[in-house]
Amino acid sequence: MGIQVENLVKTFRRPRHREGILGALSDLVYREYDEKKAVDNISFKIEPGEVVGYLGPNGAGKSTTIKMLAGILTPTSGSIRVGGLIPHTQRIENTKRIGVLFGQRSQLWWEIPVSESFQLLKYMYKISEADFRKRLGVFEELISLSDIYHLPVRILSLGQRMRAEMCAALLHQPDVLYLDEPTIGLDAVVKENIRNFIKQTNQETGTTVVLTTHDMPDIEKLCSRVIVIDRGRVMFDGNLEMLKHRFGSQNKLIVEVEDGLPDPQRLLLNGADEVIQEGRSSIITYDRNRRNSAGFLSDLAQLHKIIDFSVNEPDIEEIIRRMYKSLNQSDVESRN
Amino acid sequence: MAWHLVKLYSRFIIAYIKTITAYKPLFVIMDVVINVAFTLIQLTVVWLLLYRFEGISSWSFYEIVLLYNLNIFSYSLSAMFIWNPMKDLQMMVRDGSFDSMLIKPINPLLHMIFKQFSHGHLITVIFGVVIFFKCFNALHIEMTWEWSIWLAVNILGAVLIHSAIMILAGSISFWAVKSDSLFQMVIYDFRTLTNYPIQIYGRGVQLLLAFVIPYAFVNYFPARLLLDKEDSSIFPNLFIYGTPLVGMISMGLAYAVWRRGIRRYESSGS
Amino acid sequence: MRIYAELAKTAFQSHITFRVNTLIQLFGRLIAVLIQVSIWSALISADRGMTTLEGVVTLQEMITYTLLSTAITLIVTNNMIGQVEQKIHKGEIATDLIKPISFSGLLISESVGISFQRIIFELVPVVLISSLLFGIQSASVVHLLLFLVMVINGTAIYFLISYLFALTAFWYIVSWHFGALFYMIMMVFSGSLVPVWFFPNALSTVAEWLPFRLIFYSPISVYLGKVNGMEIIWMIVQQLIWIAILLLVQKWIWSRATTKLVVQGG
Known part of the structure; x- marks a missing residue:
């Protein structure tokens, strides 16, 4: 399932809070707003089965884009099609075909065992018993789940939890997988496991993957293509070799x-x-x-x-660092 | 579709029961004690108030208990599902975890209701049934078919009103960063006003409870209907039939505001 | 002593930050007062009053009773049980215990700070607005001073009792259950909602043996001039006896609590 994004813009309006009790009262009557363009006219097209790294410095607009792709945020203007659907208007329909994992936020139910969470997801996504068993078999083989399957999420280590989270996001066999910092805070072994899991899932089921990360080995290992954004604009879109050639x-x-x-x-x-x-x-x-x-x-x-x-x-980390640096320089130059 | 939701909800309930029986049985027992004690003590206060008096403006002790119970019973029935979601909403909107409600193939409000359960309120509901029968007995009410249907319809209407008010108060979180004290005021302070017959208050309060925050339709008007009671409030007699209608209107309004709130969340991200 | 004053100041400041919230809470208090006043107005005939064993009680007296009871609630009550529970739950208790100050001193300072905030932003406006709306009866200077002394003693009693309940968190982790139960029973037997005058005889005997009435009912009776001379002295002596008993129990439980410290998480 492919993704098409055209002229995507997201502007946030934040009320400006005034100081003191008088300020608070006048805020109630009349509000002033600060406008911030988090995503500024972004276009790209992702083919089915691609694994795309969506990169950029903090605050560049990565999460905002992912949230719009997932249907959580409504674009200010521009269009998004995910497998022909408009995520924010056909949200419920869209959610059935996507898997989402926000690295620092749990999608699982904290108090109950992983197995119960999976049962809930099974009913929520209307997964048949046969499919459910088959998926569990695949997960067991790829990332081994049985050691944590009957433990409540709250007692899992971060690494164990991320394994469970990955499986939860893939349980309903989504066509598109959005990963926001999937390996953040994990130790080297678990990172490697998660990467292999993503790679094999992509190869075996043709799942399209969009991931944001600050971890360069993630990109090197997984991404056939990278899109780099800064201040809401696309700065680079191409494969790793091109990136290396240009900045490396x-x-x-x-x-x-x-x-x-x-x-x-x-x-x-x-x-x-x-x-x-x-x-x-x-x-x-x-x-x-x-x-x-x-x-x-x-x-x-x-x-x-x-x-x-x-x-x-230069390794990829060096390349990206140099690229961000040159982005900043050109920004300073353009301001002058 | 509906059958699928029933199956999903029962799955959630099973998970919930497993959780509380696995490692919180003592807390559940204490919750039972507290909730029963809370209702008993509130009724004790009413009893103490009336011990040396005839009644509050023509309402006898058991009539007031019925009035009180209509309120707390329908409130608990509604709070069992809606209180936790609306209380948590402020936090979820603020830290962005409401996102996870928007990436599941199920209505976000239903999802929030499903993923929790409040056994504390269930206990009050069960105890409320006991109090109802005690009242019917003491007041020599003959439970005819017609009367029982009126009771059921009014309780349903009252549940809708409570749910609507909770959803409205909770939805403030979509617009205001810190809304918990407003939530508290609407859910607790205003609601306690109707523990007593509303004609003891001035005109302004009566109008407020009928038209702005329609708690009067939760218990005062239904109680008058069920007790066949003339009273000296400022409202036309027709109002005693109004609860089901007010319930549906408030719920419609609340859901519309909730939807707007979600749309706001979708456009601002917080 | 400086350190405790600083702690009180911090608690005071952190609570005045949300002013809109304070305003709404104030409104909630006024509603509660309105309910009580309306009930008494419906119950007691404005010109004849209500005859009890202790003599005639007038409507004006009951309105005053309600306002004073609200004022005392704002001075004495605190959320200590919730706070201690939080501290234990989050493991903050460990850092509190290694500070060079006593744990009860820390809690006293915090609740004094919060009380000051509530006196300024809730008590004063609530009492002012309600006296304007419903009227309040004045008292003689002697009765007013005795009232204040008894409220201070009552605050100490309330603090010590809620401290004991807070310490149950060392054994039970979730102690709000006990806190809620205690609060409910106190509200009834302290006479904060219904004065002990109106109690049935059996219940007024129970109230007599509990310390709660010394927090609400006794000081307000003194203010209203319902008790005199020896009776007042006896009430104050009772307050002091209760404070002494509670201090001893507190010392004993605290020594057991620290040895049985269950620090959650970490």
Whole structure:
């Protein structure tokens, strides 16, 4: 089931509260509002079966978009189609086909065992007994559920709870899965389990997945495509390779020479973007598209004896950090 | 559709019973004690008030008990389902957990009603039945068919009125950040006004209880109908038949406001 | 002593922040007063009054009784049971116990702070508005002073009793049950709603043996000039005896409570 978003805008109006008792009284009579565009003219199209990372700094409008996709929020303007349905007007119909997981918020009933919660969901989504059994079989195989199945949610650890939450969100076999920070606060092993679970669910049932995350391995492992937004606008939309190409062309060359440290000025003149010297090693950052490591090394070899060197390509975390940084810079520039 | 909801609700009830029997049996017993004690003590106060007096403006002790019980019985019947959801609503809207009501394939109000149950109010309901029969006995009321139907219809109307008022008071949360004291005032303070026959109050209060917050239709007018009682309130006699109608109108209004509240939540996110 | 004053100040300030709420609560109080006054007006003939064993009680006296009872409720009652329950439930009790101040001192300071807030924002307006609407009877200076002394003693009695109930939270976790039960029984036997004059004989004997009437009924009777001389002194002595008894019981239960501390969660 695909998702189409066109010219989506969401503006929040927040009443401005005035100070003191007089202010409170005048707020009752006449309110002033602050307007904030949380989502500012966003368009994208997601094909069925895609796994899309929806990224951006805090407050960029990620959650607002997800909430509109899920039908919780009504757009100010623009249109959303999820498998042909308009989420906020056909909300109940839409909920049957989507699974939602908000990382920090439980969808399960706190006091009762996981099994009871699943029974409730079974009746709520009208899942047949046969389908229900089959789903449980699949969950058991992919993420193992039996160890926590009869425990009340309140005594589960965060990792155990997230396993249960994931299964709860997928119990009715949704066509689209929205995940808001699914791995936040989890330890490495559980994170890996959750990622595998998402990946396999996507591969086996063709579920479309949209996830927001700050965890870069999530993106690397799961997302064939990323959409990056900032201040409510789409800044980048494409696959990971393109993202790496655009923001990840800066390599790092780490060199150690025998006699002290090389002259940083000379390296900068040769086209390095940045030189950092720590202890005996120099970290030379350069743009892969313009320079190469061999050039720097042969130049250094004329004056020093090289003991050791390595070349690091930027990881995704670095890329995203650099991208956010460049977003901020261009913002400063455009303001000036 | 309806059958599906019945099955779903019974599932919720099973889950609820399992929870309270699993680790709170002592609390449930104490809840029983407290709720019975609460009704008994309220009635004791009425009894003490009337011990040295003939009655409150032509209403005898048992007539006032009936009046009181019509109120508390229909309130508890309604509160069993609606009190918890409306009390929790403020918190859920504020911290955004109301979101989870909007991503399930079931009406949000029904979902909120289903996911909780208030056994405390159920106890008051059961005890209320006992008090009803005690009153009928003491007042020598002959429970004819016609009379029993009037009783049932009026209780139903009263339940609708209570539910409507609770939903309206709860829905304030969609607009105001902190609304719990207003909720308290409407649900508790105003309701206690009708524990006594309303003609002991001035004109303004009587009008308020009939037209603004229609608690008078919960017990005062039905009690007059059921007791076949002439009285000196300022309203035309026809009002004693009004409860079912007022119930339906208030519920319609409340649901419309609730819907508007949800739409507001959908557009503001809080 | 400084620290307790600071604690009281903090409690006071944190409660005045929601002013609209205070306004609504005030309105709720006025409704409660209106109900009581309306009932008494319906019950007691305005010109002849009501004859009891203690003599004639007039409507004006009953209206005054209602207003004073409301005022005392606002001064003495507190939400200590709920607060202690919260502290234990959230595990705050552990940090409270390691502070270099006594636990009861902490609770006293907090409830004094809250009481001050309620006196200023609820009691004064409620009494002012209701006296304007319904009228209040004045008392002689001596009776007024005795009334105030007895209310202060009554506050101590109420505080100590609710403190005992609050301490049940150490054993029972959810102590609001006991708190609610205590409050209901107190409201009846203290004469806060119906004065003990109107009680049947058997119940007035029960009320006689309980401390609750010393919080509401006795001070108001003194204000209204219904009791005199030796009787007043005897009432105050009774108050002091109850305070002494409750202090001893409190000490004993507190020592057992701390040894049986169940800190929830953590």
